[in-house]
Amino acid sequence: MAETGPKSRMRGPARKALITEAALEIFASKGYHATSLGEIATAAGVARTVMYDHFPSKRVLLLAVMQEQNTALVEYVGARITGAGTPRERMRSTIDAYFGFAQSKPAARRLLFDRTDEDDPAIRTVRQGIREARTQAVTALLGNDIRTTVGLNPHEPIAEAMVELLITGLDGVAQWWERHPDMPRSMLVEGPMRLLWTGLGHSE
Amino acid sequence: MAETGPKSRMRGPARKALITEAALEIFASKGYHATSLGEIATAAGVARTVMYDHFPSKRVLLLAVMQEQNTALVEYVGARITGAGTPRERMRSTIDAYFGFAQSKPAARRLLFDRTDEDDPAIRTVRQGIREARTQAVTALLGNDIRTTVGLNPHEPIAEAMVELLITGLDGVAQWWERHPDMPRSMLVEGPMRLLWTGLGHSE
DNA sequence: TCATTTACCGACGCTCATGTCGGTTAGGGT
DNA sequence: ACCCTAACCGACATGAGCGTCGGTAAATGA
Numbered sequence: 001m002a003e004t005g006p007k008s009r010m011r012g013p014a015r016k017a018l019i020t021e022a023a024l025e026i027f028a029s030k031g032y033h034a035t036s037l038g039e040i041a042t043a044a045g046v047a048r049t050v051m052y053d054h055f056p057s058k059r060v061l062l063l064a065v066m067q068e069q070n071t072a073l074v075e076y077v078g079a080r081i082t083g084a085g086t087p088r089e090r091m092r093s094t095i096d097a098y099f100g101f102a103q104s105k106p107a108a109r110r111l112l113f114d115r116t117d118e119d120d121p122a123i124r125t126v127r128q129g130i131r132e133a134r135t136q137a138v139t140a141l142l143g144n145d146i147r148t149t150v151g152l153n154p155h156e157p158i159a160e161a162m163v164e165l166l167i168t169g170l171d172g173v174a175q176w177w178e179r180h181p182d183m184p185r186s187m188l189v190e191g192p193m194r195l196l197w198t199g200l201g202h203s204e
Numbered sequence: 205m206a207e208t209g210p211k212s213r214m215r216g217p218a219r220k221a222l223i224t225e226a227a228l229e230i231f232a233s234k235g236y237h238a239t240s241l242g243e244i245a246t247a248a249g250v251a252r253t254v255m256y257d258h259f260p261s262k263r264v265l266l267l268a269v270m271q272e273q274n275t276a277l278v279e280y281v282g283a284r285i286t287g288a289g290t291p292r293e294r295m296r297s298t299i300d301a302y303f304g305f306a307q308s309k310p311a312a313r314r315l316l317f318d319r320t321d322e323d324d325p326a327i328r329t330v331r332q333g334i335r336e337a338r339t340q341a342v343t344a345l346l347g348n349d350i351r352t353t354v355g356l357n358p359h360e361p362i363a364e365a366m367v368e369l370l371i372t373g374l375d376g377v378a379q380w381w382e383r384h385p386d387m388p389r390s391m392l393v394e395g396p397m398r399l400l401w402t403g404l405g406h407s408e
Numbered sequence: 409t410c411a412t413t414t415a416c417c418g419a420c421g422c423t424c425a426t427g428t429c430g431g432t433t434a435g436g437g438t
Numbered sequence: 439a440c441c442c443t444a445a446c447c448g449a450c451a452t453g454a455g456c457g458t459c460g461g462t463a464a465a466t467g468a
Contacts, residue, residue, distance in 0.1 A: 009434055009444090009445055009446070011444095030323040031321060031322075033238055037425080038424095038426095053444085114319045115379075116235065116319060116321070117238070119234040158391055160380070161377050161381070161384070162395055164380040168372050168373050169373025172372025173372075176364070177365070191365060191366055213465065240454080241457095242454095250416075250417090251418080253417060254415075256457065261457080262456075
């Protein structure tokens with residue numbers, strides 16, 4: 001927990017920021033149901049009931065944190081994905097940006113994309129929306145290449161499945177990176193680029 | 205819930221099988237913390253306390269179901285992955301087998317591989333073991349191709365990351381398939397095969 | 409038929425977490 | 439210097455879920 005000093009009374013927004021920060025870490029590490037508001041409150045240096053001065057319920061708190069981190073993600077990746085350059089350059093840049101996000105905000109990545117606690121309808125809906133936005137963005141990025149190389153209409157369902165393969169695969173690399181943080185980011189960008197652009201079949 | 209009739213007393217193992225079956229479905233659909241033993245008991249057609257005649261605790265029940273379904277997975281996929289044929293043929297066969305498992309036992313796939321409820325140390329450990337076994341098996345399957353085409357020593361860490369990319373990517377396709385069940389399995393096998401063997405870069 | 413095993417259940421105790429309410433006091437505005 | 443906004447907290451009510459215990463009656467077998 002981040003002790004801000006022995007005793008001091010903060011202004012609303014500052015305390016709220018501390019709370020969302022703590023909530024992000026704990027929700028991401030333990031999941032929604034396994035974390036209690038008391039835990040988050042303690043980590044934020046405050047009594048449990050103060051939570052209700054800022055958020056009406058545990059669920060709303062989680063949803064607020066998710067929205068907040070999603071806009072952070074969009075700031076990280078959004079510009080790269082629609083930028084200039086060849087598709088290959090844009091793809092490398094996008095992958096790099098996503099790994100940058102995963103590195104500097106690992107808890108946010110987990111909270112947004114790990115499939116956890118989706119029994120709650122509201123949580124499920126929000127996550128689904130975020131995932132669909134990601135899929136759509138990548139489809140727009142790669143649509144042409146999917147057509148010319150794999151020979152698929154990017155609007156056909158099977159093309160969507162291929163985009164899903166890329167996205168979840170790259171996210172899997174990001175998860176692997178959490179367990180092997182010594183690997184330099186550049187290598188994690190170049191590896192998938194070679195694999196995906198070259199393919200496995202060049203030996204035949 | 206599967207009503208077995210108005211009233212009849214089953215022998216131990218039969219009732220136990222009903223319980224694990226119900227537990228698989230509900231644990232997979234709602235996650236560990238969000239499901240109660242009472243729910244599973246009702247679905248199994250029995251009072252809640254009967255659960256304790258078969259399993260000492262909720263956690264042990266989940267772990268038992270996971271172990272059970274993991275051996276089912278090994279039966280599905282194990283033979284294919286070490287079978288005969290070119291690496292490409294074995295890879296196609298393995299992908300097909302995994303999709304077959306995902307199709308016929310979607311709840312089992314979710315329970316074994318979705319990253320959920322890993323706050324519990326025991327659950328985390330078991331899942332990690334299952335995932336590592338999967339990674340190791342695929343590394344053995346593809347090690348040579350990774351060397352000859354991507355130019356990586358299959359024992360180097362970065363090669364492990366690439367295997368992780370493949371595995372999580374394919375699992376992502378399986379997840380996508382749950383939401384689009386009309387897609388024929390053969391197409392879901394051929395799509396990734398073309399994508400991964402051909403690569404995206406043949407247009408340049 | 410009768411005894412024994414065992415599948416099954418209701419009621420209880422306990423813990424833990426959410427959300428409410430009223431009160432207290434620090435600190436900024438005037 | 440004083441007031442009053444609002445940041446903060448303790449105590450309470452409520453409910454859900456886990457695990458225990460002792461009892462009941464169905465099935466089995468002799």
